[in-house]
Amino acid sequence: MGKASRASFGMALAEFGTDPRVVILDADLSKSTKSADFGNKFPDRFFNVGITEAGMIGTAAGLALCGKIPFCCSFACFVTGRYDQIRVSVGYTNANVRIVGTHAGVAIGEDGYSQQGLEDIATVRSLPNMTILQPADHLETVAAVKYLIQEHQGPVYLRLTRQNLNEVHSEGYTFQFGQADRLQEGSDLTIIATGGVVGSALYAAKALAEKGVQADVLNIHTIRPIDRESIVESAARTGRVVTVEDHSIVGGLGSAVAEVLSEEQPTRLLRIGMTEYGESGSPEDLYQKFGLNGPGVLAKIESWLEA
Amino acid sequence: MSSGNQNASCCSCHPTPDIDQLKELCRLMRIDIIKMLHKAGSGHPGGSLSAVEMIVALYFHHLRHNPKEPLWQDRDRFVLSKGHAVPVQYAALARAGYFDPALLDTLRTLGSPLQGHPDRLRCPGIEASTGALGQGLSIAVGMAMAAKLDQRDYRVFCMLGDGESQEGQVWESALNAPTFKLNNLCAILDWNLGQLDGLVADIQPIEPVAEKWAAFNWHVVEIDGNDIEQCLAALQEADRTTDRPTMIISRTIKGKGVSFMENDIPAWHGVAPNKDQTEAALQELQG
Ligand SMILES: Cc1ncc(C[n+]2csc(CCOP(=O)(O)OP(=O)(O)O)c2C)c(N)n1
Numbered sequence: 001m002g003k004a005s006r007a008s009f010g011m012a013l014a015e016f017g018t019d020p021r022v023v024i025l026d027a028d029l030s031k032s033t034k035s036a037d038f039g040n041k042f043p044d045r046f047f048n049v050g051i052t053e054a055g056m057i058g059t060a061a062g063l064a065l066c067g068k069i070p071f072c073c074s075f076a077c078f079v080t081g082r083y084d085q086i087r088v089s090v091g092y093t094n095a096n097v098r099i100v101g102t103h104a105g106v107a108i109g110e111d112g113y114s115q116q117g118l119e120d121i122a123t124v125r126s127l128p129n130m131t132i133l134q135p136a137d138h139l140e141t142v143a144a145v146k147y148l149i150q151e152h153q154g155p156v157y158l159r160l161t162r163q164n165l166n167e168v169h170s171e172g173y174t175f176q177f178g179q180a181d182r183l184q185e186g187s188d189l190t191i192i193a194t195g196g197v198v199g200s201a202l203y204a205a206k207a208l209a210e211k212g213v214q215a216d217v218l219n220i221h222t223i224r225p226i227d228r229e230s231i232v233e234s235a236a237r238t239g240r241v242v243t244v245e246d247h248s249i250v251g252g253l254g255s256a257v258a259e260v261l262s263e264e265q266p267t268r269l270l271r272i273g274m275t276e277y278g279e280s281g282s283p284e285d286l287y288q289k290f291g292l293n294g295p296g297v298l299a300k301i302e303s304w305l306e307a
Numbered sequence: 308m309s310s311g312n313q314n315a316s317c318c319s320c321h322p323t324p325d326i327d328q329l330k331e332l333c334r335l336m337r338i339d340i341i342k343m344l345h346k347a348g349s350g351h352p353g354g355s356l357s358a359v360e361m362i363v364a365l366y367f368h369h370l371r372h373n374p375k376e377p378l379w380q381d382r383d384r385f386v387l388s389k390g391h392a393v394p395v396q397y398a399a400l401a402r403a404g405y406f407d408p409a410l411l412d413t414l415r416t417l418g419s420p421l422q423g424h425p426d427r428l429r430c431p432g433i434e435a436s437t438g439a440l441g442q443g444l445s446i447a448v449g450m451a452m453a454a455k456l457d458q459r460d461y462r463v464f465c466m467l468g469d470g471e472s473q474e475g476q477v478w479e480s481a482l483n484a485p486t487f488k489l490n491n492l493c494a495i496l497d498w499n500l501g502q503l504d505g506l507v508a509d510i511q512p513i514e515p516v517a518e519k520w521a522a523f524n525w526h527v528v529e530i531d532g533n534d535i536e537q538c539l540a541a542l543q544e545a546d547r548t549t550d551r552p553t554m555i556i557s558r559t560i561k562g563k564g565v566s567f568m569e570n571d572i573p574a575w576h577g578v579a580p581n582k583d584q585t586e587a588a589l590q591e592l593q594g
Binding site for chain 2: 026028029030031032036048049050051052053054055077078081109110111112113114115279280281282285286289
């Protein structure tokens with residue numbers, strides 16, 4: 001098992017945060033978001049604003065308008081919960097802010113719904129200039145953070161996990177902004193996944209392969225702008241598309257893919273993800289209940305294929 | 308899990324509370340909290356233990372409520388705005404008779420009514436679903452306004468954390484409540500000096516606290532919130548305050564009752580005690 005993407009984020013910030021323009025804000029969750037890794041190394045450019053998420057977003061916008069590259073960090077639910085501040089002070093203003101939401105999804109477990117980011121992508125995806133990144137493993141996270149510090153201009157939402165993630169990529173991986181990675185080739189079915197559940201998608205794809213169903217597996221780290229070309233190309237070849245995400249299927253990856261397909265390549269689509277409020281339980285029990293672990297994803301795909 | 312239906316409903320029409328009995332309840336509820344968090348393997352001990360005396364003063368003396376009829380129209384409302392401290396409320400609800408104390412063992416497990424943070428749709432006695440800090444006082448303001456609109460005499464109580472009171476929304480409600488003359492509203496600040504990343508004073512200081520609330524036109528009472536008699540007296544003072552809402556600034560010790568938690572506040576915000584720590588804590592509480 002590899003690292004949680006929040007841990008990779010903390011490491012990458014400490015590494016690439018040598019750029020003096022980088023400023024980190026956190027709202028009393030720095031031990032959890034791992035922004036403390038940066039704070040310990042660069043205390044002068046680290047600000048714990050206390051439990052003031054709305055103000056933190058506005059403050060980040062101000063810093064960005066004066067040339068800084070601010071990251072503002074909290075749990076995904078709390079930071080995107082300040083939507084009005086995001087839409088006007090960051091989005092409409094086109095402030096070069098990186099909004100970081102950790103503890104994404106029902107996978108956080110026992111704390112329950114109020115701490116689970118399940119609609120965070122849905123809210124910020126509606127803003128025309130918002131970039132949304134959700135890495136699936138350590139290498140992808142480090143590369144994404146480096147890209148956000150060294151290259152990207154404009155508002156960004158970066159979504160990270162609490163739980164450890166299996167490695168999807170191996171050394172030598174190169175991150176290409178806006179482009180889907182093909183993790184497995186196939187022509188019977190397309191599986192498109194993002195973030196922590198890419199592992200579940202790969203599990204399902206392997207099990208399907210053993211039964212003679214070859215899946216084309218796409219990993220989407222850039223949810224907005226989404227890689228329309230790769231999605232359409234794969235869907236045209238396979239004729240069946242499944243999306244997998246630990247987020248509401250309304251407004252998240254499933255919706256984004258549905259929009260592309262219905263406009264450019266109408267295709268049968270199964271969206272796997274959350275359809276109700278989350279709850280408390282161990283991460284394992286919750287993934288079992290909501291069908292987001294490998295066997296759960298496999299079972300949903302199989303019954304859909306049979307239908 | 309030690310159980311015992313100490314009491315059904317209690318209320319302020321009982322003029323002389325049995326202080327010894329209430330103190331014993333505090334001790335038993337601290338034991339409940341430690342046991343349930345250890346069993347769950349996660350949760351927030353520090354801010355649950357600090358609030359015990361006030362929660363006991365409310366549920367076992369001051370509140371007008373009926374555990375057998377949780378939705379009784381004229382009940383007093385209590386909103387736990389610092390929802391992560393809900394184990395202390397679950398202990399009180401169980402001992403007051405809202406549900407079987409055996410359920411305390413199911414805290415935070417799949418399907419349990421005892422969610423990691425308060426869920427009003429799953430657990431009897433929970434008035435508002437909280438857990439996103441900063442929202443509870445606004446809900447309490449709305450409940451107090453509804454009482455006025457309906458000419459009902461129920462009172463509304465709301466407990467906040469000191470870290471929580473950094474949230475801007477808290478101060479919006481602080482403005483609203485005196486404007487609407489909500490003398491039926493009593494807020495309680497569990498001022499235990501800690502928040503998640505460390506001490507409030509080191510992260511984002513909120514002092515002077517009493518002066519802030521007074522400047523917002525609240526009646527302010529300052530007490531030692533780990534003294535049950537002072538909790539009871541402060542709640543009575545809130546009742547007697549007829550021209551404005553009351554804020555009880557309740558100075559408490561985070562992790563109260565378990566010395567290794569009291570001595571390392573930041574370490575015990577959101578971590579459950581392991582087996583050895585649980586044994587040590589229980590030994591201290593069981594004396
Ligand atoms: C809006 C929001 N931001 C962040 C959190 C995460 N969080 C949970 S408890 C906590 C610290 C709360 O401190 P305080 O209110 O003082 O509570 P206490 O010390 O009494 O436990 C934080 C930041 C949250 N639950 N809600």
